């Protein structure tokens with residue numbers, strides 16, 4: 001399956017059947033995630049499956065299982081970027097298999113499900129068999145997103161996969177500028193949050209950036225991401241890195 005095909009078809013699924021996902025599919029998940037490489041070294045995340053009954057949520061969920069994604073305590077920020085980058089590819093993979101998924105920021109495994117040694121919870125993801133048939137998205141017009149002119153210094157069709165990426169509360173914190181020396185090199189920026197918004201969106205903001213980069217990676221076989229030692233700043237934006245498409 002070509003993961004990039006799922007970018008215009010996927011959606012967040014919030015209504016599920018109560019049946020657990022079968023073992024064969026879970027084995028495929030394990031094999032798929034084995035093959036994922038992080039965006040940034042030294043901050044590799046891990047996943048666990050948590051029964052819905054062993055976690056608390058602000059919403060009601062029918063699916064009997066969730067993924068919990070964990071990041072190393074010592075490299076939390078890079079870990080969060082990696083979580084979005086690696087597990088959005090899992091999201092596309094699962095939706096391509098006919099499963100529903102939904103990133104869930106407002107979920108917490110119970111104390112008896114302690115994080116792996118040296119790790120802390122980043123975010124969870126609902127997954128399972130969708131209940132009923134929510135209309136599958138067919139085109140970019142089925143998405144509620146900012147326009148292409150709002151996410152970059154100039155409209156560039158190559159950024160369409162990032163524009164359609166999911167983000168917490170659909171906040172779409174990304175912005176892209178073209179390098180003045182090479183238009184195939186783009187600078188990746190994220191919204192600078194106010195102190196108040198940082199409390200509610202800080203963690204999610206980095207995951208969102210990883211998600212958008214995952215969409216660009218699966219759409220561009222030549223995708224390369226680098227991060228200079230010194231990150232430039234703009235008034236309302238923080239530099240995340242540079243990518244070649």
Ligand SMILES: Cc1cc2nc3c(=O)[nH]c(=O)nc-3n(C[C@H](O)[C@H](O)[C@H](O)COP(=O)(O)O)c2cc1C
Nearest residue numbers: 011012103104105106166167168169170204207208
């Ligand atoms: C990091 C992250 C956290 C999210 N947390 C929640 C959540 O707690 N509850 C929920 O219903 N949706 C959550 N979402 C889903 C977003 O609301 C959704 O992706 C966005 O509105 C765009 O819609 P779409 O995914 O259907 O394209 C989250 C998404 C992301 C990326």
